[in-house]
Amino acid sequence: MKIRICLGTCCHLMGGADLYNFLEEQLEKSNRDFELETPSCLDYCNQADYEAPIVEIDEEIHDDVTIEKLKNILNQE
Numbered sequence: 001m002k003i004r005i006c007l008g009t010c011c012h013l014m015g016g017a018d019l020y021n022f023l024e025e026q027l028e029k030s031n032r033d034f035e036l037e038t039p040s041c042l043d044y045c046n047q048a049d050y051e052a053p054i055v056e057i058d059e060e061i062h063d064d065v066t067i068e069k070l071k072n073i074l075n076q077e
């Protein structure tokens, strides 16, 4: 699984670093094989009205990603 958490200015201000720290902690506890990246922008910030970071998981973009939403996404994978 390849996970990219945007840490560009917009996403960082909306809690991107908190999301990254949460995810890193969760993935370390699990046995899942993953690749975690932190791009500086996923080119989505000008395309939508959103209030939480953008995350790309296996090339699929998810917007407004809160910790709760991320938990739900990962449980579906």
Ligand code: FES
Pocket (backbone or CB within 6 Å): 006, 007, 008, 009, 010, 011, 012, 040, 041, 042, 043, 044, 045, 046, 054
């Ligand atoms: S800063 Fe996150 S998509 Fe641009």
